[in-house]
Amino acid sequence: MLFKLQPRPQPSQRMVWLSPLLAIALMLLVGMVIFTLLGQSPLKAFHAFFIEPINDMYGLGELLIKASPLALIALGLSVGFRANVWNIGAEGQLTIGAIAAGGVALWFYESDSAWVLPLMFMAGALGGMVWAAIPAVLRTRFHTSEILVSLMLVYVAQLLLSWLVHGPWRDPDGFGFPQSRQFTESAILPIMLEGTRTHAGIWLTLIALVMVFVFMRWSVVAFQMRVAGLAPRAADYAGFNAKRTIWIGLLTGGAAAGIAGMNEIAGPIGQLSMPLSPGYGFAAIIVAFVGRLHPIGILLASLLMALLYLGGESAQMQLALPAAVSGVFQGLLLFFLLATDVLIHFRLTPTWRSKA
Amino acid sequence: MNADTVILILVATITAGVPLIFAALGELVVEKSGVLNLGVEGMMIVGAISGFMVAAESGQLWLGVLAGAGAGMLMALIFAFITLTLMANQVATGLALTIFGIGLSAYMGQAYSSVALEGIKSLHIPLLSDLPVLGQLLFSYDPLVYLALLLFPLLVWFLYHSRGGLVLRAIGESPTSAHALGYPVIRIRYLAVLFGGAMAGIGGAYLSLAYTPLWSEGMTAGRGWIALALVVFATWRPGRVLLGAFLFGGVTIAQFHVQGLGVDIPSQFLSMLPYLATIAVLVLISRNAKTIRLNAPASLGQAFHREVH
Numbered sequence A: 001m002l003f004k005l006q007p008r009p010q011p012s013q014r015m016v017w018l019s020p021l022l023a024i025a026l027m028l029l030v031g032m033v034i035f036t037l038l039g040q041s042p043l044k045a046f047h048a049f050f051i052e053p054i055n056d057m058y059g060l061g062e063l064l065i066k067a068s069p070l071a072l073i074a075l076g077l078s079v080g081f082r083a084n085v086w087n088i089g090a091e092g093q094l095t096i097g098a099i100a101a102g103g104v105a106l107w108f109y110e111s112d113s114a115w116v117l118p119l120m121f122m123a124g125a126l127g128g129m130v131w132a133a134i135p136a137v138l139r140t141r142f143h144t145s146e147i148l149v150s151l152m153l154v155y156v157a158q159l160l161l162s163w164l165v166h167g168p169w170r171d172p173d174g175f176g177f178p179q180s181r182q183f184t185e186s187a188i189l190p191i192m193l194e195g196t197r198t199h200a201g202i203w204l205t206l207i208a209l210v211m212v213f214v215f216m217r218w219s220v221v222a223f224q225m226r227v228a229g230l231a232p233r234a235a236d237y238a239g240f241n242a243k244r245t246i247w248i249g250l251l252t253g254g255a256a257a258g259i260a261g262m263n264e265i266a267g268p269i270g271q272l273s274m275p276l277s278p279g280y281g282f283a284a285i286i287v288a289f290v291g292r293l294h295p296i297g298i299l300l301a302s303l304l305m306a307l308l309y310l311g312g313e314s315a316q317m318q319l320a321l322p323a324a325v326s327g328v329f330q331g332l333l334l335f336f337l338l339a340t341d342v343l344i345h346f347r348l349t350p351t352w353r354s355k356a
Numbered sequence B: 001m002n003a004d005t006v007i008l009i010l011v012a013t014i015t016a017g018v019p020l021i022f023a024a025l026g027e028l029v030v031e032k033s034g035v036l037n038l039g040v041e042g043m044m045i046v047g048a049i050s051g052f053m054v055a056a057e058s059g060q061l062w063l064g065v066l067a068g069a070g071a072g073m074l075m076a077l078i079f080a081f082i083t084l085t086l087m088a089n090q091v092a093t094g095l096a097l098t099i100f101g102i103g104l105s106a107y108m109g110q111a112y113s114s115v116a117l118e119g120i121k122s123l124h125i126p127l128l129s130d131l132p133v134l135g136q137l138l139f140s141y142d143p144l145v146y147l148a149l150l151l152f153p154l155l156v157w158f159l160y161h162s163r164g165g166l167v168l169r170a171i172g173e174s175p176t177s178a179h180a181l182g183y184p185v186i187r188i189r190y191l192a193v194l195f196g197g198a199m200a201g202i203g204g205a206y207l208s209l210a211y212t213p214l215w216s217e218g219m220t221a222g223r224g225w226i227a228l229a230l231v232v233f234a235t236w237r238p239g240r241v242l243l244g245a246f247l248f249g250g251v252t253i254a255q256f257h258v259q260g261l262g263v264d265i266p267s268q269f270l271s272m273l274p275y276l277a278t279i280a281v282l283v284l285i286s287r288n289a290k291t292i293r294l295n296a297p298a299s300l301g302q303a304f305h306r307e308v309h
Helices: A013-037 A042-054 A057-082 A090-107 A116-142 A146-166 A201-218 A220-230 A232-237 A242-269 A280-290 A295-318 A325-340 B003-032 B040-058 B061-085 B090-111 B134-138 B143-161 B163-173 B175-180 B185-211 B223-233 B238-260 B267-271 B273-286 B289-295
Strands: A002-007 A346-351
Touching: A013 A042, A013 A295, A013 A325, A042 A057, A042 A295, A057 A090, A057 A201, A057 A220, A057 A242, A057 A280, A057 A295, A090 A116, A090 A146, A090 A242, A090 A280, A116 A146, A116 A242, A116 B273, A146 A242, A146 B223, A146 B267, A146 B273, A201 A220, A201 A242, A201 A295, A220 A232, A220 A242, A232 A242, A242 A280, A280 A295, A280 A325, A280 B090, A295 A325, A325 B061, A325 B090, B003 B040, B003 B134, B003 B143, B003 B163, B003 B185, B003 B223, B003 B238, B040 B061, B040 B090, B040 B185, B040 B223, B061 B090, B061 B185, B143 B163, B143 B185, B143 B238, B163 B175, B163 B185, B175 B185, B185 B223, B223 B238, B223 B273, B238 B267, B238 B273, B267 B273, B273 B289
Parallel strands: none
Antiparallel strands: A002 A346
């Protein structure tokens, strides 16, 4: 017996929400199989990967710390993705945002002004936007693919950071390690929950969540951008500004990634160092898709993705598996999501003879 | 700079371009069939580690190259199933393939980061390799370099002078018409994607077995993305892919020699050159909107289902 895909007359609304859940279930199933093949007990591995990291307050705090940048960047990217603007260089925008914010922190080293953090915030947002503006300019002026340009700029940003922490901004008392000085009190985000590392940056993510929700729900611009994504020619015909769509799509992602970069160095890291992020900028792309480009979905997906990161770290300590295993899970999750999405537009019907 | 240095630079340029030739010519075939696979970087790096592992375990370098090709094909098969059979968005699936590949390769390679391997040796051709100057410039390479250069005319012949190539290009331009004529659109796209995967895998294996015979995490360093950019730069023509690959090989090598000239630039800025050069050539090529629109396969990136048009 084989299956055939039959087009549905209308997209299935139920499958829109079911397919991410199906994808998660499949990912867990395949994950268990992989662990078994690696000679681990699946239950023990499952416990180490998904339960152990979050069974106390500190662990839950770590979950929030990781989910926060993922959700923030994914929210920014989702605005562009809805309009078919493919900014996949968020990792670079995060890096430049961190560099700009770190520059402010080092400039005001040992100052105790209350303005340092707000300035760092603005520098971070601006840094990310400037880096995202490059693909925006090239796309609107020269039709250059924003996918490739934004991605190339990731490597450029990381090399720039490498030069700064090895050279001009290196900590004079850091034994030659590639890192800047530890930021002083005024450049560090306050802790929100005693006994955890949760910092005030999480509020920024929640504010962004509300803003993106309102923007997508009630703004004409968001509607025009969505039309531009779904039917570019219809959007042209209706006179919607295509260039504005590209600019907004890229700058929102850039600003979000830049702020996320500032949060990382003013939060858990407390200095500029290499590497800044465990690939948040790329993982956020998966978060955006798994969350259906919808703010609430993104919130849930970011928690799941953060758990995959924590699980990877915990598996490293307890099962001697490399942390890279979380990248494998992330990829699998997106594969399964994309695969199950076929069920939104198609129905599986059994056929009794093969038809190629 | 004396003549010897110039020859050395030219030889290094050729070898630096080889992984790009494999990956970009493979992707060219994929895109000619109307499929856009952004997973080249992921396929390359999995090819690199698989090739290295098999070569290290078996002691057979050529088995490693085959393993690289096989691993790239397996990766491409995942992509093909999701985008061609299940008709998912090709951009998102390609990205997933790259993220998956980078994670998987780091996972596979953890035990191999300190393993030393004797790389693939250059081929000594009697008489020819001993020629002064020419011998070094043309006949001092390892077999994979010649394979890459052989791949080019074969591909030109296939694409433009064979029936299969004509069908492939027809499918890329209009899958609907090709389907109406009775050509198996999905099956041929599968074959194209698998070929692209094998080539990306070989390109990766060349890096870990010949170019720098070792394994280090993330060693492809964006070459898969540069290969994608090369296809655009070449406006989907094989000859210009070759030209572009050597151009980038030159840029990659230039950074090592600029420092030798006593120019005082931090190494990080020199390492940026290939990426900045990629952006520059993309801008130059896509500046004229018609260039891309007239040359890109018309159905590039669109899913195909025979009952939905």
